[in-house]
Amino acid sequence: MCITIISHADQLSVAVASNFTAAMRQLGDEFGETTGHSLNVSYGSSGKFYAQIRHGAPFQVFLSADQTKPEALIKAGLVTPKNRFTYAVGALALWSSKSDFVDENGEVLRLGHFNKLALANPLLAPYGTAALDVLRHLSLENSTRNSWVTGENIAQTYQFVSTGNADIGFVAVSQIMKNSVLKSGSAWIVPPKLYRPIKQDAVLLKAGENSIAAKEFIAFLKSEKAKTIIRSFGYGLVE
Structure with a gap:
């Protein structure tokens, strides 16, 4: 898919789930260089973004960490159903910043030789649920x-x-690995069979339906170039 450079550059406001931060930074750089548009990106909790959008926050595109909140925005009339798609499938890891602390099978969990186990709040965050x-x-x-x-x-x-x-915590693979290489510490990549799929949906909000930049960004996310970047951070894709 080819994204054409246009003469008039727009600014696009995007809300992005925090697990996707590293990937989004690279995607944003690539999109900006290709189209000339500038991105105003906010990172944080999908739940908070959902609440802000329901209360009129001027985001044009929302990249959620789950499917539940985009579905709720459709039901609230803030997203047209055709403007929703799965942009990534998340992967979970048990990680420690210490080398050789987490074994490749996650037995450290059973042994209990750790002070604290960090996880995202299961009531708020899909990775916590996982x-x-x-x-x-x-x-x-x-x-x-x-x-x-x-x-x-x-x-x-x-x-x-x-x-x-x-000492240890359940984090997103995208936070600790790039191109299948662990950036630091030690980790167990949790087998997907142990948790429900973390399908992450993007939506073009009604506030962005008339924005050329928003439409081009959605098209870019579906391009092969974007998919290559997304995969490089350990995410899966729904083909």
């Missing part, structure tokens, strides 16, 4: 609960582990 799925699948929910420290979103969860406030 982490809870894993603990329940392994029958470790009750035995680890007293060690939990919960982040508002996956970015805060990552921060708990990266600063050493938690």
